[in-house]
Amino acid sequence: MLNDHHPIPVTILTGFLGAGKTTLLNHLIKQNPEVKIAILENEFGEIGIDSELVTSTSDDIFELSNGCICCSMNGEFGEVLQRLMQMDKKFDHLVIETTGIADPAAVAAAFIGDNLIQSNFRLDSVICLVDVQNVEAMLKDREEGSKQIAFSDLIVINKADTATEDQLQSIVATIKKVNPFADCVQAEFGAQTQYDLLNLGSYKVREVENRMRFVAMNHENVHNEIVSHSFTFEQPFDLLKFRHWLNVLLMIQGESFYRVKGVLNFEGMDERCIVQSVRNNAAITLGTDWQDGMVRTSKIVFIGKKLRRDIIEKGLKNCLSTISFI
Numbered sequence: 001m002l003n004d005h006h007p008i009p010v011t012i013l014t015g016f017l018g019a020g021k022t023t024l025l026n027h028l029i030k031q032n033p034e035v036k037i038a039i040l041e042n043e044f045g046e047i048g049i050d051s052e053l054v055t056s057t058s059d060d061i062f063e064l065s066n067g068c069i070c071c072s073m074n075g076e077f078g079e080v081l082q083r084l085m086q087m088d089k090k091f092d093h094l095v096i097e098t099t100g101i102a103d104p105a106a107v108a109a110a111f112i113g114d115n116l117i118q119s120n121f122r123l124d125s126v127i128c129l130v131d132v133q134n135v136e137a138m139l140k141d142r143e144e145g146s147k148q149i150a151f152s153d154l155i156v157i158n159k160a161d162t163a164t165e166d167q168l169q170s171i172v173a174t175i176k177k178v179n180p181f182a183d184c185v186q187a188e189f190g191a192q193t194q195y196d197l198l199n200l201g202s203y204k205v206r207e208v209e210n211r212m213r214f215v216a217m218n219h220e221n222v223h224n225e226i227v228s229h230s231f232t233f234e235q236p237f238d239l240l241k242f243r244h245w246l247n248v249l250l251m252i253q254g255e256s257f258y259r260v261k262g263v264l265n266f267e268g269m270d271e272r273c274i275v276q277s278v279r280n281n282a283a284i285t286l287g288t289d290w291q292d293g294m295v296r297t298s299k300i301v302f303i304g305k306k307l308r309r310d311i312i313e314k315g316l317k318n319c320l321s322t323i324s325f326i
């Protein structure tokens, strides 16, 4: 077995064709010689070549050659993870490089929804690389590319050497419209010094709580068809009503909701509750305690395609607690 006690952290590396994913991966390997990294490469097409481009001294590279990871979620991908779990060889981190046209949410969903996988692996973050030269055009024309940005936790703006400072700033502003949660960092050939890419902890409760502090609230951002809506409420929510509403919403319209994140105050609970969704799955986990005397403001953000603010707002209001104390 892999590791008896601690689930192996997983980083999903996504980004459109040619953005520099393999280049960044090579940089990561060089930068972290002490970390034994297993790499799952996904090739679109019959002949895998990316694994030959990754300069690793070990043979910890596994390749999925049968099309796109997100199209084979229940097949080959699950089997490869099973094989990894059963291997004697120990490794410290799993990096999954998806094809340029994969939907990272589908890959992430395997780590959120499957109990067996969760006992062996912990999703650390989804990192998206963009190429400064074509990110704006890609956001206009390519839904897959827009989805990758909308879903990711960190956007690495690669090939910064080929852009001016003004161009870089305008790209950051555009990306923030598509995904207000994500941090952005500039990189050259995958190199940057601001973040420890293997330890972003983006799915940890504390990290979500922290990030929500910096997201502009009660806002609507629109970029082409991708919309993000954020809301705050002072009145507590009813846990049962909210869970039911969100589950039904995601079941019916999960394809349009790329990501939901929130820190909510539920009636009768001392802790903040962290809400995260990946595709049709929504998870509600306990966060830190609300401090005595502080205003318990709930914050929640929805990112997706053509999402209607009025409908979401109405749904949320219906989930507010009706208990009132005299």
Ligand SMILES: Nc1nc2c(ncn2[C@@H]2O[C@H](COP(=O)(O)OP(=O)(O)OP(=O)(O)O)[C@@H](O)[C@H]2O)c(=O)[nH]1
Residues within 6 Å of the ligand: 015, 016, 017, 018, 019, 020, 021, 022, 023, 024, 050, 099, 100, 158, 159, 160, 161, 162, 187, 188, 189, 190
């Ligand atoms: N100028 C410049 N070129 C870069 C940079 N990063 C990567 N490249 C080049 O961009 C090309 C594509 O890089 P890859 O790392 O293969 O990109 P990828 O995302 O893995 O590509 P696919 O596997 O086709 O999706 C290569 O020729 C790299 O040398 C950079 O920061 N600046």
